[in-house]
Amino acid sequence: MASWTIYLSFIGAALLLAVRPRDMRWVRGLALGTALAGLVLGLAAAARYPADPAAPLIVLARARWIPSLGIEYYLAADGISLTLVVLTGIASVAGVLFSWNVERRAAEYFALYLALIGGVYGVFLSFDWFLLFVFYEVAIVPKYFLIAIWGSTRREYGAMKLALYSLVGSALVLVGMLAAYGVSGGQTFNLIELARGGFSSGFQTWAFPVVFVGFAVLAGIWPLHTWAPTGHVAAPTAASMLLAGVVMKLGAYGALRVGMMLFPQGAMVWRPLFAGLGVIGILYGACVALVQRDFKFVIGYSSVSHMGFVLLGLMTLNATGVGGAVMQMFSHGIIAGLLFAVVGRMVYDRMHTRDLADLEGMALNRVLPFAGLTFAVACAASMGVPGFSGFISELLVVIGAWKAFPPLAVLAGVGIVAGAAYTLRVLQKSFFGDHPRAPVEEMGRGQGLTWPERAGAVLLMAATVVVGLYPSLLLDIIMPSLQASWMQAMLKGGQG
Amino acid sequence: MNAILTMPEMAVTALALGLLVLDLWTPADRKGDLGIAAIGGLALILAGSFLFGAGAPQYAFGGMYVLDGMALFFKRLMLGVGVVALAAALEYSKRFAAGTAEYCALILLAVSGMMWAASANHWALLFVSVELMTVTFYVLVSFERTRMPSLEAGVKYLILGALASAFLVYGVALVFGGTGTLGFAGDSGPGLGTGSVLVRVGLALVLAGLGFKIGMVPCQFWAPDVYQGAPAPTAALLAAGSKAAGFALLLRVLLEAAPDWALEMRPVLMLIAGASILYGNLCAIPQRNLKRLLGYSSIAHAGYMLLGIVVLERAGAAAILFYLAGYACAVLAAFLVAALAFDPGEPEEIPALAGLHRRSPYLAAALALSMISLAGIPPLVGFFGKFLLLKGVVLAAFDSRSFGWLAGVALAGIVTSFYYYFGVVRAIYWSAPAAERPPIAVSRVAGAALGACLVGIVAAGVFPSPLLEAARLAAGALRIP
Numbered sequence: 018m019a020s021w022t023i024y025l026s027f028i029g030a031a032l033l034l035a036v037r038p039r040d041m042r043w044v045r046g047l048a049l050g051t052a053l054a055g056l057v058l059g060l061a062a063a064a065r066y067p068a069d070p071a072a073p074l075i076v077l078a079r080a081r082w083i084p085s086l087g088i089e090y091y092l093a094a095d096g097i098s099l100t101l102v103v104l105t106g107i108a109s110v111a112g113v114l115f116s117w118n119v120e121r122r123a124a125e126y127f128a129l130y131l132a133l134i135g136g137v138y139g140v141f142l143s144f145d146w147f148l149l150f151v152f153y154e155v156a157i158v159p160k161y162f163l164i165a166i167w168g169s170t171r172r173e174y175g176a177m178k179l180a181l182y183s184l185v186g187s188a189l190v191l192v193g194m195l196a197a198y199g200v201s202g203g204q205t206f207n208l209i210e211l212a213r214g215g216f217s218s219g220f221q222t223w224a225f226p227v228v229f230v231g232f233a234v235l236a237g238i239w240p241l242h243t244w245a246p247t248g249h250v251a252a253p254t255a256a257s258m259l260l261a262g263v264v265m266k267l268g269a270y271g272a273l274r275v276g277m278m279l280f281p282q283g284a285m286v287w288r289p290l291f292a293g294l295g296v297i298g299i300l301y302g303a304c305v306a307l308v309q310r311d312f313k314f315v316i317g318y319s320s321v322s323h324m325g326f327v328l329l330g331l332m333t334l335n336a337t338g339v340g341g342a343v344m345q346m347f348s349h350g351i352i353a354g355l356l357f358a359v360v361g362r363m364v365y366d367r368m369h370t371r372d373l374a375d376l377e378g379m380a381l382n383r384v385l386p387f388a389g390l391t392f393a394v395a396c397a398a399s400m401g402v403p404g405f406s407g408f409i410s411e412l413l414v415v416i417g418a419w420k421a422f423p424p425l426a427v428l429a430g431v432g433i434v435a436g437a438a439y440t441l442r443v444l445q446k447s448f449f450g451d452h453p454r455a456p457v458e459e460m461g462r463g464q465g466l467t468w469p470e471r472a473g474a475v476l477l478m479a480a481t482v483v484v485g486l487y488p489s490l491l492l493d494i495i496m497p498s499l500q501a502s503w504m505q506a507m508l509k510g511g512q513g
Numbered sequence: 514m515n516a517i518l519t520m521p522e523m524a525v526t527a528l529a530l531g532l533l534v535l536d537l538w539t540p541a542d543r544k545g546d547l548g549i550a551a552i553g554g555l556a557l558i559l560a561g562s563f564l565f566g567a568g569a570p571q572y573a574f575g576g577m578y579v580l581d582g583m584a585l586f587f588k589r590l591m592l593g594v595g596v597v598a599l600a601a602a603l604e605y606s607k608r609f610a611a612g613t614a615e616y617c618a619l620i621l622l623a624v625s626g627m628m629w630a631a632s633a634n635h636w637a638l639l640f641v642s643v644e645l646m647t648v649t650f651y652v653l654v655s656f657e658r659t660r661m662p663s664l665e666a667g668v669k670y671l672i673l674g675a676l677a678s679a680f681l682v683y684g685v686a687l688v689f690g691g692t693g694t695l696g697f698a699g700d701s702g703p704g705l706g707t708g709s710v711l712v713r714v715g716l717a718l719v720l721a722g723l724g725f726k727i728g729m730v731p732c733q734f735w736a737p738d739v740y741q742g743a744p745a746p747t748a749a750l751l752a753a754g755s756k757a758a759g760f761a762l763l764l765r766v767l768l769e770a771a772p773d774w775a776l777e778m779r780p781v782l783m784l785i786a787g788a789s790i791l792y793g794n795l796c797a798i799p800q801r802n803l804k805r806l807l808g809y810s811s812i813a814h815a816g817y818m819l820l821g822i823v824v825l826e827r828a829g830a831a832a833i834l835f836y837l838a839g840y841a842c843a844v845l846a847a848f849l850v851a852a853l854a855f856d857p858g859e860p861e862e863i864p865a866l867a868g869l870h871r872r873s874p875y876l877a878a879a880l881a882l883s884m885i886s887l888a889g890i891p892p893l894v895g896f897f898g899k900f901l902l903l904k905g906v907v908l909a910a911f912d913s914r915s916f917g918w919l920a921g922v923a924l925a926g927i928v929t930s931f932y933y934y935f936g937v938v939r940a941i942y943w944s945a946p947a948a949e950r951p952p953i954a955v956s957r958v959a960g961a962a963l964g965a966c967l968v969g970i971v972a973a974g975v976f977p978s979p980l981l982e983a984a985r986l987a988a989g990a991l992r993i994p
Contacts, residue, residue: 083978085985151891158890161935166943173939177932184931188924191900195907203908 026135056106114473175251189231225283235268254361298325338417582990600962666742681722687715726759740808749848789816839894868946
């Protein structure tokens with residue numbers, strides 16, 4: 018059933034484009050309904066997982082697609098996929114709710130939005146490399162248009178930069194894919210079979226960095242992260258939420274599912290470098306976020322910093338670190354969505370400024386109390402306060418890193434402190450400025466939050482709190498997946 | 514004698530001549546019906562071509578003419594291209610003072626030349642079929658006699674085309690001088706050896722002549738000017754048909770007739786492929802004219818397709834065939850929109866496309882799909898074609914490292930091309946139009962032709978297997994030693 022997340026999203030997009038309802042209620046209703054259906058399907062599949070511990074993979078659909086090249090239409094799911102499918106469901110529902118005020122060409126907006134979601138579901142559920150690549154590319158077009166048409170600051174630049182970075186990454190992945198296909202005998206793109214077949218260590222040594230970097234571009238690996246802040250800032254709110262929340266996870270997921278699963282020995286060889294880049298990303302993102310004057314850029318750079326934890330966790334090559342990285346993907350997806358929702362929708366659409374110096378004089382916590390609460394929760398989760406999802410995931414990553422490279426774990430710990438620093442700074446400046454320039458009653462007139470905003474915020478806050486308080490919900494489906502035979506070689510550092 | 518094999522070519526030629534004769538008795542206001550008749554006739558011939566099975570190669574005229582799987586594949590492709598080009602011509606010719614029937618007849622003759630080229634198995638037939646195409650195109654390019662750009666394009670095509678023909682015929686003469694025979698050796702004897710200097714120089718000249726047809730570096734200078742100036746249906750036929758015919762001949766010459774020479778020349782061919790990709794893509798970036806942009810991009814696409822030749826394998830040839838079919842669908846759709854979306858005499862500026870999605874959502878969507886397919890984004894056909902071509906090059910890189918840089922250049926070109934193709938899409942969907950313009954009425958014929966192209970772009974992209982199998986079968990007919 019989980020494969021219907023993909024189909025429903027594309028059907029919803031096609032319906033919106035074909036029918037173009039005049040009535041806004043129909044447009045929004047269709048978009049929300051599609052996103053909700055995806056979330057429900059994802060949750061249902063995750064709740065039943067793992068039905069059988071001996072079979073960590075649920076096959077959803079399998080058919081021959083291009084037989085002469087051994088390409089299959091092969092959809093399947095394990096706990097890692099399902100975690101991210103649920104994340105996509107939550108983020109997409111929240112994104113629709115925070116797009117409630119989009120009036121201009123709304124049918125096209127939501128159609129592109131749903132097409133992007135469909136591509137994302139497709140990547141998370143593909144176990145054929147070619148199919149995964151197709152979905153990965155399909156996602157490029159809608160995200161380009163979402164930013165370039167409905168975006169704000171330097172939108173065309175941001176959109177094109179994002180698209181070109183994605184394409185460069187895809188080009189690297191394509192080379193790795195074709196090479197792996199050729200070396201393995203040109204019979205299959207099936208990821209599990211390729212992983213079982215194994216590759217020579219010489220081949221892995223050069224193929225791993227190509228594929229890993231190709232995917233990691235989209236995960237915001239330093240120094241190829243520069244598309245992320247500009248892209249996030251340029252994008253409309255819901256697209257920023259999806260970009261930071263979900264699209265960056267496409268890259269991290271691909272790096273794990275393809276790069277590390279197929280080339281464990283290559284990962285072993287290269288991991289000091291990529292773990293180091295991950296830590297640089299953590300510290301660099303945090304330091305740059307600390308000095309930004311634009312509210313949205315702070316959040317944009319915080320994404321780079323948080324995704325550094327994902328890369329570090331992946332490169333630990335142990336179950337704790339990799340499991341933590343997957344948790345961090347989920348957690349950051351929720352938190353980034355929340356942060357961008359507050360900045361882009363709740364604050365910017367009302368105050369028409371994102372300059373922290375201006376916001377300081379607006380006493381926003383009194384003008385928009387609910388937004389203040391939401392942002393405080395998001396900041397707490399982002400800093401890794403216990404009780405929120407960010408805590409458990411970053412903790413797992415640091416523990417995993419301690420086992421693998423103690424010095425980097427220490428630096429990552431410093432990164433958490435730096436994260437607290439910029440988060441508290443932005444929280445104070447944006448919402449808790451002391452000296453309102455005008456009476457609060459005057460600024461707050463007619464600016465109450467609408468119900469979709471509240472609903473979206475509650476949904477995201479609930480997700481981060483529930484997972485923070487009861488992380489087993491996710492760990493119980495992530496960890497069994499790491500026990501699968503095809504993941505074991507990776508966790509044994511390529512010795513299997 | 515197996516003259517019956519040439520039925521399709523004969524039928525197309527007869528259709529062209531019949532059209533010219535009928536034109537004498539057709540009143541001026543009924544000329545459009547002649548175009549419809551031509552489309553119907555060509556579609557019938559296309560349907561009839563499926564009566565021929567792709568069995569063992571059959572020869573006619575003492576081996577001059579061959580009908581094998583590859584020839585059949587190309588003929589069907591060219592007939593399809595011809596049908597769409599005629600539909601575009603029917604629409605476009607409303608802006609001519611006179612000459613609808615002549616224009617359609619010339620298109621038919623060009624198609625017939627391309628079909629002969631697909632079956633050429635002899636240097637003489639190669640030259641004659643190329644001339645039949647080229648001479649027809651001299652007229653087709655400059656058909657809008659009252660428009661300066663069209664005349665300028667015609668003169669450029671004439672001069673450079675004549676130069677290319679001179680190269681070609683001189684090359685053929687040298688090859689004949691070196692070997693004493695005009696037939697492609699094929700399976701009746703060994704391929705052209707690399708021994709004689711005369712033959713080598715001759716083959717290089719032939720390559721230059723054919724390179725003009727496909728628009729590869731360094732024989733590409735005409736392409737942007739001619740694409741820009743020629744009437745849109747002519748440009749469509751040049752891009753989709755003439756290029757395909759050039760590749761049909763190139764495949765026969767390089768892979769069948771002179772494989773040893775091709776192997777020896779492989780580094781040069783790789784250089785040409787890489788240079789074409791870079792030149793086409795980089796020059797397309799600053800273009801403001803849609804047809805000129807397509808002209809530069811056609812150079813880049815010729816470069817991509819040369820990737821299928823340099824690997825010197827059947828799989829590479831199959832990739833070219835697949836790519837040509839996909840490229841034809843996309844580029845025909847683009848030129849059809851170019852023929853419909855602009856007023857007579859108006860230059861096809863990309864900024865003028867602003868607001869097209871309001872004037873005609875169908876045309877806007879068609880042009881956008883065509884651009885996205887040309888950029889190679891899945892699930893459209895352009896992606897899978899590029900995938901096949903790159904597959905050959907990357908796999909070849911395992912044997913010879915020098916293919917590595919070629920793959921790198923090709924990927925860099927593909928990434929670059931995204932920039933300008935999406936510039937067009939951006940102009941359609943969200944540039945603010947300078948002035949409100951009336952909606953565009955799309956006639957039923959043009960709409961159907963455009964629909965056929967779009968179905969091809971999407972269907973062959975989502976389900977590439979049938980077209981891929983056809984291409985593999987056709988390439989299987991190549992007698993690669």
